Amino acid sequence: MITRGRTEHLAWVRTRDDVDTVFLHGFSDNADVWLPWFDQFPSRGSLAIDSRGHGQSGLPEDEGGASANAADVALVLGAQEIPAAGVVLIGHSMGAVTAAATAGQFPELVRAVVLEDPPFPTPPVPDATQRSVPEWFLAERARSLEERIENARARNPAWSDDEIEPQARSTGELDQRMFELPVEAPVAMSERLTRVTCPVLVIHGDVARGSTTSPEQAEALRNAAAGELTIAHVPDAGHNIRRDQRSAYLAVVNAFLDGL
Secondary structure (H helix, E strand, O other): OOEEEEOOOEEEEOOOOEEEEEEEEOOOOOOHHHHHHHHHOOOOOOEEOOOOOOOOOOOOOOOOOOEEEEEEEEHOOOEOOOOOOEEEEEEEEEHHHHHHHHHOOOOEEEEEEEEEEEOOOOOOOOOOHHHOOOOOHHHHHHHOOHHHHHHHHHOOOOOHHHHHHHHHHHHHOOOOOHHOEOOOOOOOOOHHOOOOOEEEEEOOOOHHHHHOHHHHHHHHHHHOOOOOEEEEEEEEEEEOOHHHHHHHHHHHHHHHOOOO
């Protein structure tokens, strides 16, 4: 059973009152892109959050970025029933950055972290007054939902049908003010992991297919982490590892979770 709710400006969706696993989406996605994955972890109480400015969440006027997103996660978890040992955070791309930031800022809330293709290296974020709305965003918003679905299907023929529509729909819900409000200076993932003491799984694909993390960079993250960090390479996957190779992604995540 799916329950939807809000905590202040943040919208979320969950499967049970007792939340064990929290899913954090990438930029321009939303919580609904994780709905197909709730069924993949049926024994866990799953919750996914619309990041600020995404989906049905509001967009506060204060500075955005990983620290603000981590505080948002803590705010939502404060309104949930969670284990005393904390939850497992599973994040993709921007959500991976949020997961690592949350584990560093609020270690009492997190017992383990899964990072799906975390951005590496971290690009500089220009001053808000120098930013403009990206062309890719304007092009996607100019399309109808049906056109975005067909475009996504053509670009990603390996994706399951249940991945296509949520991803296409989420782009149309992104608040355009995201590109106008101030954003904190980025922090390298390697530096973030120096403050993360819980177990971490980093999943990366092939750089040639669009993965942002190479094997060498994954090793650098392992060397930087304060706690135990496991690396899993999923062949024939790009940036969207779970969408490109669902079975392989599930195998490595379940092996990690079983070992906690």
